[in-house]
Amino acid sequence: MKLFDLHCDTILRIYGDKTELKKNDYHIDIDKMKQGHSLGQFFAMFVDLKSTQTPFKTCNEMIDCFEHEMNLNKEAIKAGKTYHEIVNNKEITGIVTIEEGAVLEGKIDNLDHFYKRGVRSITLTWNYENEIGYPNCKDEFRDKGLKPFGLEVVKRMNDLGMLIDVSHLSDGGFWDCIKHSTKPIIASHSNARAVQDVSRNLTDDMILALRDKGGVMGMNFCAYFLDGSKASKVKDIVRHVRYIYDLAGIDVIAMGTDFDGIGGELEISDMSKMNLLVEALRQDGFTEEEIEKIFYKNALRVLEALK
Numbered sequence: 001m002k003l004f005d006l007h008c009d010t011i012l013r014i015y016g017d018k019t020e021l022k023k024n025d026y027h028i029d030i031d032k033m034k035q036g037h038s039l040g041q042f043f044a045m046f047v048d049l050k051s052t053q054t055p056f057k058t059c060n061e062m063i064d065c066f067e068h069e070m071n072l073n074k075e076a077i078k079a080g081k082t083y084h085e086i087v088n089n090k091e092i093t094g095i096v097t098i099e100e101g102a103v104l105e106g107k108i109d110n111l112d113h114f115y116k117r118g119v120r121s122i123t124l125t126w127n128y129e130n131e132i133g134y135p136n137c138k139d140e141f142r143d144k145g146l147k148p149f150g151l152e153v154v155k156r157m158n159d160l161g162m163l164i165d166v167s168h169l170s171d172g173g174f175w176d177c178i179k180h181s182t183k184p185i186i187a188s189h190s191n192a193r194a195v196q197d198v199s200r201n202l203t204d205d206m207i208l209a210l211r212d213k214g215g216v217m218g219m220n221f222c223a224y225f226l227d228g229s230k231a232s233k234v235k236d237i238v239r240h241v242r243y244i245y246d247l248a249g250i251d252v253i254a255m256g257t258d259f260d261g262i263g264g265e266l267e268i269s270d271m272s273k274m275n276l277l278v279e280a281l282r283q284d285g286f287t288e289e290e291i292e293k294i295f296y297k298n299a300l301r302v303l304e305a306l307k
């Protein structure tokens with residue numbers, strides 16, 4: 001089964017540890033991607049504001065690292081930006097995304113800069129308040145919406161053709177994106193809050209609104225977001241998929257593994273083991289066509305609608 005994964009933190013690890021994408025001990029390397037039938041991958045440039053005073057510069061260095069890795073492995077993977085590149089490249093397509101809108105440092109020109117560097121999606125916040133809005137990790141932020149700069153960012157991302165990613169964003173910020181975005185939006189790595197009650201997951205109303213907007217949510221393999229335990233199990237991923245399917249249908253479900261951003265015990269221990277999930281979804285009664293939508297077709301549909 002081909003795969004398009006909406007979220008991984010592999011570049012952060014490579015950038016921090018001076019390791020490489022070709023072969024490593026992480027969840028994602030070139031061989032594991034090949035074994036997982038990867039068609040394309042969003043590589044998040046995750047910038048932790050606690051570890052840098054210069055997020056714009058750090059993010060650029062991470063993109064340098066991404067580009068370097070693409071060059072080193074060009075027989076297998078190629079940097080891309082568009083739906084057409086993903087479907088036409090014979091190699092896997094790597095797409096740069098950003099996780100932490102503070103890298104813009106409050107300047108809309110920096111958004112254009114990152115667009116020119118190939119960035120096609122931004123997770124507007126991580127777990128800190130920034131110039132755009134508030135995260136969903138604190139109750140006091142839950143109902144807070146986007147800030148004026150956040151509204152400006154939404155508009156400019158729509159105009160440029162960049163995917164707005166609401167994973168980590170406050171519920172109030174989510175609803176502002178639904179209201180103001182003229183294009184589909186995504187929650188790149190979030191599950192269902194009705195199944196596991198954590199603020200990183202989406203409520204039923206949010207899932208339905210995301211679907212009505214034409215967007216998708218990527219299933220996150222982090223145990224804490226699946227069932228609150230320390231071990232990430234395939235049956236719990238299926239439980240979230242089944243719940244979302246029964247609530248909102250197939251078209252809103254995608255993959256957002258969070259590989260290399262999550263720890264603990266993982267039954268799907270790296271990208272080469274994605275077939276465990278394919279099998280479990282078949283066992284649960286999902287058709288091949290439905291599994292294709294979950295694994296890559298829904299994500300590609302959203303990317304195609306970006307233009």
Ligand SMILES: [Zn+2]
Pocket residue numbers: 099167168189261
């Ligand atoms: Zn994240």
